[in-house]
Amino acid sequence: MKDDLRRLLRQPAFDIGLVIVLFWVACAIFGPWLVPHDPYADDLINTLMPPSAEHWFGTDQLGRDVFSRVIVGARDILTVAPLATLISTILGTALGLTMGYFGGWVDEVLGRIVDAVLALPTVIVALLALTALGTSMITVMVVIAFSFAPIIARTVRSAVLAERSLDYVAAAELRRESTFYILFVEILPNVLPPILVETTVRLGYAIFTVATLSFIGFGIQPPSPDWGLSISSNYGMIGGGFWWTVVFDSLAIASLVIGINLVADGIEGLRHD
Amino acid sequence: MTHAAGPPRPAAAIGRTRAISRFILKRIGLALLTLWLLSVLIFLGGHLLPGNVGRAMLGPFADQQAVDVLNHQMGTDRPLLVQYGDWVAGFLTGDLGDSYAYRAPVADFLGPALLNSAKLAAVAFVLVVPLGILGGVVAALYRGRPTDRILSVVGLSATVVPEFVSGILLILLFGVTLRWFPISATWDEGAGVLTQLYHLILPAIPLVLILFGYIARMTRAGMIEALEADYTRTAILKGQTYARVIWRHVLRNALLPTISVIATQTVYLIGGLVVIEILFHYQGIGSLIYTAAKKKDFPMLQAGVMSIGALFAVTTLLADLLYARLNPRIRFGDRE
Numbered sequence: 001m002k003d004d005l006r007r008l009l010r011q012p013a014f015d016i017g018l019v020i021v022l023f024w025v026a027c028a029i030f031g032p033w034l035v036p037h038d039p040y041a042d043d044l045i046n047t048l049m050p051p052s053a054e055h056w057f058g059t060d061q062l063g064r065d066v067f068s069r070v071i072v073g074a075r076d077i078l079t080v081a082p083l084a085t086l087i088s089t090i091l092g093t094a095l096g097l098t099m100g101y102f103g104g105w106v107d108e109v110l111g112r113i114v115d116a117v118l119a120l121p122t123v124i125v126a127l128l129a130l131t132a133l134g135t136s137m138i139t140v141m142v143v144i145a146f147s148f149a150p151i152i153a154r155t156v157r158s159a160v161l162a163e164r165s166l167d168y169v170a171a172a173e174l175r176r177e178s179t180f181y182i183l184f185v186e187i188l189p190n191v192l193p194p195i196l197v198e199t200t201v202r203l204g205y206a207i208f209t210v211a212t213l214s215f216i217g218f219g220i221q222p223p224s225p226d227w228g229l230s231i232s233s234n235y236g237m238i239g240g241g242f243w244w245t246v247v248f249d250s251l252a253i254a255s256l257v258i259g260i261n262l263v264a265d266g267i268e269g270l271r272h273d
Numbered sequence: 274m275t276h277a278a279g280p281p282r283p284a285a286a287i288g289r290t291r292a293i294s295r296f297i298l299k300r301i302g303l304a305l306l307t308l309w310l311l312s313v314l315i316f317l318g319g320h321l322l323p324g325n326v327g328r329a330m331l332g333p334f335a336d337q338q339a340v341d342v343l344n345h346q347m348g349t350d351r352p353l354l355v356q357y358g359d360w361v362a363g364f365l366t367g368d369l370g371d372s373y374a375y376r377a378p379v380a381d382f383l384g385p386a387l388l389n390s391a392k393l394a395a396v397a398f399v400l401v402v403p404l405g406i407l408g409g410v411v412a413a414l415y416r417g418r419p420t421d422r423i424l425s426v427v428g429l430s431a432t433v434v435p436e437f438v439s440g441i442l443l444i445l446l447f448g449v450t451l452r453w454f455p456i457s458a459t460w461d462e463g464a465g466v467l468t469q470l471y472h473l474i475l476p477a478i479p480l481v482l483i484l485f486g487y488i489a490r491m492t493r494a495g496m497i498e499a500l501e502a503d504y505t506r507t508a509i510l511k512g513q514t515y516a517r518v519i520w521r522h523v524l525r526n527a528l529l530p531t532i533s534v535i536a537t538q539t540v541y542l543i544g545g546l547v548v549i550e551i552l553f554h555y556q557g558i559g560s561l562i563y564t565a566a567k568k569k570d571f572p573m574l575q576a577g578v579m580s581i582g583a584l585f586a587v588t589t590l591l592a593d594l595l596y597a598r599l600n601p602r603i604r605f606g607d608r609e
Contacts, residue, residue: 013422013426112306112307112310113310115303115307115310116307116310116311116314117314119307119311119582119585119586119589120311120578120581120582120585121541121543121544121545121547121581122544123544123545123547123548124543124544124547124562124578124581127547127562127563127566127574127578128315128318128566128574128578129318130566131566131569131571131574132318204433205433208433208434208435211435211437211438212435212436212437212548215435215437215548216547216548216551216563217567218566228435228437231437231438231441235441235444235552238441238444238445238449238456239448239449239456241449243445243449246441246445247441247442247445250438250441250442253434253435253438254434254438254439254442257433257434257435258429258430258433258434260433261429261430261432261433262426262429262430265429
């Protein structure tokens with residue numbers, strides 16, 4: 001384990017990713033106490049000011065300080081996306097364990113439903129569900145959790161299939177252990193590594209999806225300084241040259257997803273070596 | 274047996290034909306099953322969740338009688354199973370119902386929207402498939418060296434950045450600052466093919482970026498596997514030139530998994546179309562679904578989503594068949 005960590009830290013791509021992710025996590029936690037201006041405070045005299053010494057990233061159409069908003073904007077997305085990923089991992093693991101262990105018609109039926117869900121892009125599933133259920137952070141989380149769970153289930157299922165025929169499972173069955181015990185105490189610890197990799201990869205996609213949903217108005221709602229939301233309310237003006245109202249938020253999203261995926265890629269590479 | 278009059282066919286050939294037709298039938302069956310499940314999910318999504326359609330359309334303060342009349346007119350007061358049967362039957366005969374928002378047949382909007390999206394997707398695919406394959410081939414040939422590492426990190430990064438983020442940055446750079454491309458994808462009526470193409474290049478690039486990484490990655494993996502295979506070594510030992518080995522033996526085998534990836538990625542491509550079409554003000558299937566969702570226009574929304582599902586099922590089926598056609602292991606019935 002320690003060895004793995006040392007090998008990971010020796011990869012420059014992994015290190016860069018880790019630093020970026022830790023930076024944004026720090027902004028999400030401590031941002032509100034660090035920023036020079038109140039990210040929610042309007043200043044209608046100084047609207048759409050270009051970057052200056054006073055406002056490093058300029059001000060938006062309500063005169064709010066873009067720099068402060070970008071820093072604090074990490075907060076909501078870094079709450080919603082990880083929680084959604086966590087729920088989907090729990091759901092997907094339970095589903096995958098069940099499918100892999102029981103096999104037969106349980107696997108067949110669940111597998112078909114999973115395929116049907118996977119036939120639609122997450123953004124479209126989310127649009128359908130959010131239109132029907134109404135938009136809220138909880139709905140966004142649940143929708144993402146449900147659309148990612150099948151993908152995690154697939155990974156877990158194939159890992160379980162490899163374990164299923166091993167002696168320790170047969171031994172537990174002979175001891176008449178409960179199915180729950182066999183699934184979660186015996187098999188689960190042995191399939192954790194692929195679950196960990198899949199979860200990290202999914203976290204990247206969750207951030208992608210939350211940002212996208214916020215951009216199209218079905219995700220995080222105003223007045224949050226969320227990045228996708230800020231881009232959504234400002235991009236109509238970029239023809240007028242107010243680039244600073246969208247560029248920094250865009251770079252923030254890009255850096256966060258790239259950072260997480262560099263981390264995920266590093267962990268995945270470790271498993272294949 | 275139709276070939277009874279001809280010379281007797283060798284048993285192996287008959288077995289092969291049977292294996293192929295069984296494979297095709299199984300795939301078609303699976304595609305139909307997925308479509309049916311999808312239709313149930315979409316129907317339930319559109320009908321169970323909003324509860325009372327008439328109430329949702331008229332708002333909380335409308336007269337109950339008016340709500341009842343509207344529900345009756347639209348047939349939304351009938352049992353769900355009847356409505357579902359009606360909806361599926363309509364879908365199969367090309368009647369997609371009427372839009373709540375425009376009070377006009379959904380099909381009138383869906384056709385042109387699909388055509389527009391197809392144009393955008395086509396531009397993206399034409400750009401990304403050769404680029405992605407080239408990227409994967411180069412990465413595999415320089416495996417483990419800096420070129421490979423750089424391609425892999427760049428490909429990964431391009432793949433994970435949301436389309437609207439790269440779209441915004443592209444608009445700022447090439448649309449606003451350099452003024453090389455228009456920032457709206459909508460062209461004037463009656464514009465020629467070249468003008469349309471010119472408007473579609475900038476919106477296509479974010480989609481290209483997303484897909485590039487996937488295609489390059491799959492091609493690279495397939496290439497490496499093929500490069501290490503025995504048949505490649507044999508070909509090299511036979512004294513064939515390196516270029517010829519790559520072209521005739523390696524690439525052929527390496528591109529098989531790439532085909533499936535390209536097919537599965539169409540689904541993500543369509544998801545990406547929603548965002549790109551909003552960002553570039555383009556009237557395609559993505560913006561149709563988006564507008565329908567905003568206006569709570571369920572017939573339009575369901576038809577839009579269902580057509581995407583159908584498109585996906587057909588693409589996957591075609592990819593499976595193409596894969597079977599190209600893969601000798603399936604073609605000769607060694608394996609299903």
